[in-house]
Amino acid sequence: MKKIVFFGAGNIAQSIILGLISIGYDKRNILFIDRNKKNQSYLKKIGIKKYSSKHINNIDLFFLAVKPKDALMAFQEICDSHKNPKVVSLVAGIKSKQYFSISKNIQLIRAMPTTSSKFGKGITALFNISSSSPSFNKVKKIFNKLGMAIELNKEQEMDAFTGLIGSxxxxxxxxxxxxxxxxxxxxxxxxxxxxxxxxxxxxxxxxxxxxxxxxxxxxxxxxxxxxxxxxxxxxxxxxxxxxxxxxxxxxxxxxxxxxxxxx
Ligand SMILES: NC(=O)c1ccc[n+]([C@@H]2O[C@H](COP(=O)([O-])OP(=O)(O)OC[C@H]3O[C@@H](n4cnc5c(N)ncnc54)[C@H](OP(=O)(O)O)[C@@H]3O)[C@@H](O)[C@H]2O)c1
Known part of the structure; x- marks a missing residue:
């Protein structure tokens, strides 16, 4: 089975990872990239492995979970090393056009989850920017299992959702x-x-x-x-x-x- 990668493995990524583990998602199919030593040692402790170049052809989805200031740089790194990556951006405020200014060869979904995903009580807004239906449905299924997913009609609604539910x-x-x-x-x-x-x-x-x-x-x-x-x-x-x-x-x-x- 192809793996999912959390690029940025801090607060929100850890909530999702713990939620996934508690619903029986196989830990071996979850990888992370994070420069923060504290996050690295916590993920090691719970049995989540670091992404390395040996995984390059075996990745299904990247969950981009860095702070907004780091998002475009991290996105660039993904695009530099992967052809047509599937990216689920959990980042508040960064719009699809900003990602597209770096690369158009991506399947992009924006998602705004809550930390309660950890307990299976998350509420996640989803907006499909350029993903295929099967990939979008897969992501929707994941977030429905971690609580509930709400599909938005317009990308702008992400801001309202972030201020209301994300926070x-x-x-x-x-x-x-x-x-x-x-x-x-x-x-x-x-x-x-x-x-x-x-x-x-x-x-x-x-x-x-x-x-x-x-x-x-x-x-x-x-x-x-x-x-x-x-x-x-x-x-x-x-x-x-x-x-x-x-x-x-x-x-x-x-x-x-x-x-x-x-x-
Ligand atoms: N927290 C929430 O409840 C929540 C809810 C919904 C959405 N979000 C969104 O999720 C994103 C992450 O939030 P968070 O609270 O989880 O942040 P966080 O705890 O700071 O986690 C982000 C992690 O990514 C690392 N990082 C950043 N750039 C990197 C790079 N180029 N290479 C490797 N590691 C890198 C950071 O390392 P450093 O510590 O060294 O910078 C940090 O450990 C934000 O954009 C936020 O808008 C958060």
């Missing part, structure tokens, strides 16, 4: 800092108890959301008239929490658009 886990981690601080006091600084409490709360929220009920109904089931929840929600509304949150997302989307101009 999404960090927004929730950020909001949880308020819970963590307060729970630490209640739970006598027992960090494990606090982590368990936060994770139970989020899992409960996730199951309610999965029930497909309307969000206002879900709120109404928690908030009783003149009760504590209603008081909390009233304060959130007065302080425009939703529009502040929405503005943050708009800023992230704008940033995704800017990144391409900086590389």
């Amino acid at each position: 999404g886990p960090a927004y929730f981690f950020y909001l949880l800092k308020v819970y963590e601080k307060r729970l630490m006091k209640i739970c006598n600084n027992d960090a494990k108890m606090v982590a368990d409490a936060m994770s139970n709360m989020l899992e409960g929220v996730a199951l309610s959301v999965a029930s497909n009920d309307n969000l206002d109904n879900l709120i109404a089931k928690v908030a009783s008239k003149k009760g504590t929840t209603e008081a909390g929600l009233k304060s959130f509304k007065e302080n425009k929490l939703l529009s502040t949150f929405d503005k943050g997302i708009t800023t992230a989307i704008k940033r995704s658009k800017e990144i391409s101009n900086e590389s």
